[in-house]
Amino acid sequence: MEVDDEIIKPKENEQDNRKPIVVILIGAPGSGKSVFCDNVMRVSTRPWVRVCQDTIGNGKSGTKAQCLALASTSLKDGKSIFIDRCNLTIEQRADFIKLKESYQVDIHAVVLDLPAKLCISRSVKRTGHEGNLQGGKAAAVVNQMLRKKELPKLNEGFTRITFCQTENDVQEAVNTYGALSSSDILPFGVFGEKKTDTKVQLGIMKFLKRVDAPSKVTSDKTISEPSNHHVDERQEQSGTQPLDGVPTLAFPSISTADFQFDTEKASDIIVETVEEFVHKIGNGRLVLVDISHGSKILSLVKSKAVVKNIDPTKFFTFVGDLTKLRSGGGLHCNVIANAANWRLKPGGGGVNAAIFDAAGPDLETATKKRAGSLSPGKAVTIPLPSTSPLFSKQGVTHVIHVLGPNMNPKRPNCLNDDYTTGCKILREAYSSLFENFASIVRTQEKSSDCEASNCDDEKTKKLKGFIEVNESNNSNKDWGTWAQVLYKIAMHPEKHRNGVVEILDDVVVLNDVYPKAQRHILVIARAEGLDRLADVSRKHLPILRTMHDVGVKWARTFLKENQSLVFRLGYHSSPxxxxxxxxxxxxxFDSKHLRNKKHWNSFNSPFFRDSVDVIQQVSEEGRLTLNDDQKFMSMELRCNRCRSAHPNIPRLKSHIAICKSPFPAKLLQNDRLLQNAANKDDNV
DNA sequence: GTTCTAGAAC
DNA sequence: GTTCTAGAAC
Known part of the structure; x- marks a missing residue:
């Protein structure tokens, strides 16, 4: 990490532009966070404020809220800040990352991921530490904290993440930040050991399960070299499922090769369409593939995806041959896209020729059966017969033909530089491609649900999931009969008087049959096709507001009956x-029906989306970000008031029955909680 | 031995 | 979503 190469110096006329940054330090006690800050601040010409929770209360330890307040005032003054607290979990970091929106600043993470032993020995030896964590107890505390460690990812909202595993790494990071003047900025991305260009590769490494920690990322080459084939061996043994069982679409850049579409415009369209679809493909992933190392489109897309914070485990770029991804690159993609011609015929060179070649005559036959031609902007899915070498050797079960716009005058239907039409068609092409892929993913999910009961043979099971494509995506088939109860009530509330307390034109209000607290009701939308948050878009704002208002009205009614209650309104992110x-x-949460971790976490983790936040995000961004929600279900059990952790549900329940701590600051903001005024004072 | 979780079945 | 239950955790 050569410092001089790294810093981006501003142009002459920008010299005065101060660009404050927020650096969130992440590390256990004894990892050297405070020393890191001191060392940077000692040499830096940039104004820094160290926000240290251990000392913020007049030299004594304080609260997260105090840290946030100091952070805000410092940023207002144009000062950069270090958040000097452990910040080991996503949740602990989240509020500080939000400073990004309020102050338009970059948020960096510096991870002091030093050996636990070292942290413990420093903590144990420490006598005058500001956090007062001394003696033998320190070992237990450090171990306990490290168990909960969640390494930061760009999609949390970081613009730059630096991992330090050794003291040398730490010194390099000190040098980098120490050399940063008021107006310098550092490149975005993830920076691991020695190399700087690991941001996308990290995603791949994680995908391939090659690394748990970034320490093993030492090459800045994309994984296509023969030296990186370890994964393949395991793959060969495990049959035709993609690694992790994760459906993956590999696709080439459409129209930028033979059809001569402008790469700058194309890269925007790719990243924007990916951003839109990454939430609609279930657990699937998208990989943009190009055969050449210096590919311009790949590097453009890579950097734009980083800027947009697209989850690098859901979308990344890959250098390799689309027809040899598994055998040649160790990346198993069960679906590949073909940049087809309108006749859907082999030949013509490029990706199309290569895919038809590699797939053998089976693909041509299967394609013919399905469609005779393709219009620009459209895509068609072809299930690949298991006799095709692409299936047997590469594990590809579907090819999606897609046709993009043509800007090459030597090819049919040239658009003569009409980029208005061109961009529109290219966007349609990617949307159609991803939609087809999403449909395959849905089908697979469905068949893996129902296959177990009627099929014993392991291999046949796997093939079944991949081969049988059901084009229809009728959503009610995704839900079991037991999961349709609310839908039926919403559509015909008069037939289900049990539990229904109010019927309006747009919503039905119902007492939850298995209430998880003293008061627990559901306000159900009556709109058809509005199954869950994933279906919500800007056009649903009126119904979201109606649901909220009706919810508030009922909460107030309950508050009149029982002054001591506190209400929260929200949705399960994937119900x-x-x-x-x-x-x-x-x-x-005083209820005999609250029985397991899932029950608790579905109301007390980020899985629960506050109604106010849902409405805000939809009105600002037109849709919600919903990914990886299930991970919250297995989170440790923490008190919703004092945030203390508890080993099991009974212990948690006995704690919450007596905990009188105020609610966390975040819940007290923005009317996320509804309570009587008298209560409010106690809870602040 | 009892308590508690987690996965399958519905 | 719940119920049931094997077996892990205590």
């Missing part, structure tokens, strides 16, 4: 029951 429903739930 078990069909039909969008708003939970209005009192925060006592």
């Amino acid at each position: 078990s029951m069909r039909q969008l429903h708003l939970h209005v739930i009192s925060q006592d």
Whole structure:
């Protein structure tokens, strides 16, 4: 990490532009966070403020809220800040990352991921530490904290992440930040050991399960070299499922080769369309593939994806041959896209020729059966017969032909530089491609749900999931009968009087059959096709507001009956029951029906989306970000008031029955909680 | 021995 | 979503 190469110096006329940054330090006690800050601040010409939770209360330890307040005032003054607290979990970091929106600043992470032993020995030896973590107890605390460690990812909102595993790494990071003047900025991305260009590769490495920690990322080459084939061996043994069982679409850049589409414009369209679809492909992933190392389109897309914070495990770029991804690159993609010609015929060179070649006559026959031609902007899915070498050797089960716009005057239907039409068609092409892929993913999910009961043979099971494509994506088939109850009530509330407390034109209000708290009702939308948050777009704002208002009205009614209740309104990010429903739930969680971790975490983790935040995000961004929600279900059990952790549900329940701590600051903001005024004072 | 979780079945 | 239950954790 050569410092001089790294820093981006501003242009002459920007010299005065101060660009404050927020650097969130991440590390256990004893990892050297405070020393890091001191060392940077000692040499830096940039104004820094160290926000240290251990000392913020007049030299004594303080609260996260105090840290946030100091962070805000410092940023307002144009000062850069270090957030000097452990910040080991996503949740602990989240509020500081939000400073990004409020102050338009870059958020960096510096991870002091030093050996636990070292942290412990430093903590144990420490006598005058500001956090007062001394003696033998330190070992237990450090171990406990490290167990909960969640390494940061760009999609949390970081613009730059630096991992340090050794003291040398730490010194390099000190040098980098120490040399940063007020107006310098550092490149975005993830920076691991020695090399700087690991941001996308990290995604790949994780995908391939090659690394747990970034320490092993030492090459800045994309994984296509023969030296990186370890994964393949494991793959060969495990049959035709993609690694992790994760459906993956590999696709070439459409129209930028033979059709001569402008790469700059094309890269924008790719990244924008990916951004839109990455939430609609379930657990699937998208990989842009190009055969050449110096590919311009790949590097453009790579950097734009980083800027847009697209989850690098859901989308990344890959250098390799589309027809040899598994055998030649160790990357198993069960679906590949073909940049087809309008006749859907082999030949013509490029990707099209290569794919038809590699797939053998089976693909041509299967294609013919399905379609005779293709219009620009359209895509068609061809299930690949298992006799095709692409299937047997590469594990490809579907080829999606897609046709993009043509800007090459020597090819049919040239658009003569009409980029208005061209961009529109290219966008359609990618949308159609990703939609086809999403449909395959849905089908696979469905068949893996139902296959177990009627099929014993392991291999046949796997093939079944991949081969049988059901083009229809009728959503109600995705839900079991038990999951349709709310939908039925919403459509015919008069037939289900049990539990229904109010029927309006747009919503039905229902007492939850298995309430998880003293008061727990559901406000169900009556709109058809609005199954869950994933279906919500800007056009649903009126119904979201109606649901919220009705929820608030009921909460107020309950508050009149019982002054001590506190209500929270929100949605489950991926609910078990069909039909969008708003939970209005009192925060006592005093209920015999609250029995397991999932119950608790579905109301007390980021899985629970506050109604106010849902409305805000949809009105600002037109849709919601929903990814990787299930991980919250297995989170440790923490008190919703004091955030203390508990080993199991019974212990948690006995704690929450007596905990009188105020609610966390975040919940007290923005009307996320509804309570009587008298209560409010106690809870602040 | 009892308590608790987690996965399958519905 | 719940119920049931094997077996892990205590």
